Amino acid sequence: MAARRSTIRGERTKEPKNVGNFKIGQGAVVCTEAQLTGDITIGSHTVVHPTAVIHAEGGPVIIGENNHIMEKAVIINKKRPDGEPVKPLVIGNNNLFEFLSRCESMSVGSENIFEPKCVVGDNVIVSDYCVIGSECKVQSNETLPSGTVISGTDGRRWNKQVNIKSENHQQLEYLVKLLPNFHRTIKST
Amino acid sequence: MASIPLALEYKRYVLYLCRCSGLVGIESLYFCRHCKLLRCMDCVSVQIDGTCISCPSCNDSVPQTDAKAKKFRCTHCYQCPMCTTPLATRFVQLPPPPGKSESAPDTSSGKTDASPTKEGTGESTALTPKTSKRLSLTPSSLKSPGSTKMYYLFCTSCHWTTREVDIPDKRSLLDFKEKPHPFQDRYKALLSYYKDLDLYERVSSQNMSRQVSGRKPRPFSSLLDTSKYKKDPEVQRVVKQVQSVALSAKDPVRLPDSYYTEPVDVSSLTTIQQKLLDPSHQPSHVKDLWPHPLPLISRKTIRCRGCDHILLKPDVNVNLVRFKIQHVAIQVVPRIRLINVPKLTLGEPSLVPVSITSPVSYSMTISFNQLSSSKKLKEILCPAVIPEGSFVLKSLDDTSDLLDDSSQSVSLGADQSDYVLSSEPGRIVLKFGAIPSREDIDAKIGFEVVFSYEPLIEADRDPGVTELTVPVIINCGHSFA
Structure with missing residues (x-):
């Protein structure tokens, strides 16, 4: 019964208009159903699923290598007020943006995990090895130190002392092979 | 389950009012098909099955004696x-x-x-x-x-x-x-x-009772009686000493300086x-x-308190999780959801979109009544605008997506289309209304859902009971002036 409808009720999938200047690295897979607008650079072996959203409104978005951006994940470089200088949003390597996560952060390091439905505001700097738990919101003006874990219904924080590298390389390799068989992809330049 | 005001403070938006005036989510309601009544966790009798103790993670069942030795x-x-x-x-x-x-x-x-x-x-x-x-x-x-x-x-x-x-x-x-x-x-x-010591005392008491036959042995509970020790001069001296030390300590124990100087992480x-x-x-x-x-966890047997029929029984095999069909309310009662958190204005009727989903395979007739609530509830609830007349929800068909058959949509009366936002087989979205009266608490509306009921088993068919009623309370969120 759950898989009764392929689309979300009342919302038909439209063919998104990907407008902008894209630079896509070697071996990266970016599906055309993803919504990309603005000046976007995507590093090699990064996978962007269909219906993922990347908006470069307030400056370019530069995404590193081996990142995994899942369906309906949102990455926005927000439009700054007039007069403020244009800042690029730089995202490091080996990050995982899960389903329905929303990242408006100023910069993102490496090896971070954005769990489903998490929200990271536009005044937050995410360093390395951070985990933003599902449904957790970080919207204050701060820098998350390396290894910060925010999880639970009360958004409790603690700092990891031991950082373990992400294990999604195998999954990424598989997706790089699989996704072009079923989706149109934006060709790497 | 909690008391009414407390339960409404939870993040749950839709709660069902049980007969015992407890508010619960639909997943915690049971349905007794013999009494034709909805029962919450407080209206059923729970029996813990000690023979079926298992680990919730590895499903490894453990005998009761072993479980006690392993501290459960x-x-x-x-x-x-x-x-x-x-x-x-x-x-x-x-x-x-x-x-x-x-x-x-x-x-x-x-x-x-x-x-x-x-x-x-x-x-x-x-x-x-x-x-x-x-x-x-x-x-x-x-x-x-x-x-x-x-x-x-x-x-x-x-x-x-x-x-x-x-x-x-x-x-x-x-x-x-x-x-x-x-x-x-x-x-x-x-x-x-x-x-x-226990063994020694037992043996010695047996020996004593043998030696002094006819004389009652002194009960050991007298050893625990402390009143006689208080009279002992030696004990009194120690107590006085302790008291004098306690009183003479003028300076309390100081915390280390790092407590005051270093920031708390x-x-x-x-x-x-x-x-x-x-x-x-x-x-x-x-x-x-x-x-x-x-x-470790043990499984529960749940019985109806009225007729003592089993509502839920654990399987012997731990790996199996079976629900008794028609014993949980989720398979009988229409599921009510708030589509989105409405924008409420104080004192004005505001739109509250509510979706109603039918879980059953027959076409269900649904109508709504105003809630005949108690005084306690009336203080909490605000006036509600409720759709009039009855709505028929056609049975859910998995192939309806492919067929795109317009005849399967909800059949409506003449004036009822005003209340309907959208409809499809087994699901309807209706316009409810709330008139928030207070700013300090969340606006809540209450109404009774009357829905048709047809039992799956022929033996349960009762010509007297064709409709069931369940009161529902919806928390619509905060209102603004």
Whole structure:
């Protein structure tokens, strides 16, 4: 019964208009159903699923290598007020943006995990090895130190002392092979 | 289940009002098909089945005597000390020690055997099965018989690992042990001493009763009577001494200066819940946490309090999870959801879109009544605008998506289309209304849902009962002036 409808009720999938200047690295897979607008650079072996959203409104978005951006994940470089200088949003390597996560952060390091439905505001700097738990919101003006874990219904924080590298390389390799068989992809330049 | 005002403060938007005036979510309601009544957890009798004790993580069933000996905890499943989620196991595959692969044996084989694995665990803080491959380790070397798997525990929810607290990786899952208690040996010594004492006293009392026949032996409870000791001059002297010391201590014990000067790092301290998970250690720092053995669970038999029929019965096999058909309300009662949190204006009727989903295979007729509520409820609820007339929800058909048949939509009366936002087989979205009257509390509307009921089993068919009623309370959120 759950898989009764392929689309979300009342919302038909439209063919998104990907407008902008894209630079896509070697071996990266970016599906055309993803919504990309603005000046976007995507590093090699990064996978962007269909219906993922990347908006470069307030400056370019530069995404590193081996990142995994899942369906309906949102990455926005927000439009700054007039007069403020244009800042690029730089995202490091080996990050995982899960389903329905929303990242408006100023910069993102490496090896971070954005769990489903998490929200990271536009005044937050995410360093390395951070985990933003599902449904957790970080919207204050701060820098998350390396290894910060925010999880639970009360958004409790603690700092990891031991950082373990992400294990999604195998999954990424598989997706790089699989996704072009079923989706149109934006060709790497 | 909680009292009415408290339950409404939860983040639940839709709550069903039970006959016992308790508010519960639909998943906690049972339906007795013999009494044709909805019952919440407080209106049923619960019987704990002691014979069916199992681990919720590995489904390993444990006999009751064994479970008592193991303190009702699983021997090889652990829970996260941070968030109580069952811990998952991960492994790191280490290459065979270089001394073994070479034909020429090393001089001290025993030492080289131990040292590479130790180094490996040290390095493996950043190693995973995949990343270890990247570090120029060929897969063939990993599959070779000399390679070892080292296990560590990992929480999938909060990403806590056993490496956080310097627990070295183990060769087997059984090597993970509970943290030894600092006074464990003392407890054991005391326990054995009192067991011996118990035996000695029993034997001596038997001997005494044999020797002094006819005379009643002195009861041991008199030993516990402390009143006579208070009169003892020696005891009184000690008490006075203690009191004088306690009074003379003018300066209280001072906390170290770091308490006042250094900033508090809340993220490195444990919460009360985390402390109480481990009552014997009560760690105050995140570094002192230790994986806890997972508590075992027993299954419950749930009976209707009115007719004593079984509503839910555990299976003998732990791996099976079967619901008794038509015994849970979710299979009979229409599911009501708030589509989105409405924008409410104080004193004005505001639109509250509500979706109603039919779980049954027959076409269900639904109508709504105003809630004949008690005084307590009237204080909380605000006036509601409720759709009039009855709506027929056609049965849900999985092929309806493909057919796109317009005849399957909801049949409506003449004036009813004003209330309908959207409709499809088995589901309808209706316009309700709320008129918020108070600003200080969330606006809540209440109404009765009257829906048709047809039992699946012919024997349960009762011509008298064709309709059921369930009161529903919806929290519509905060209103603004």
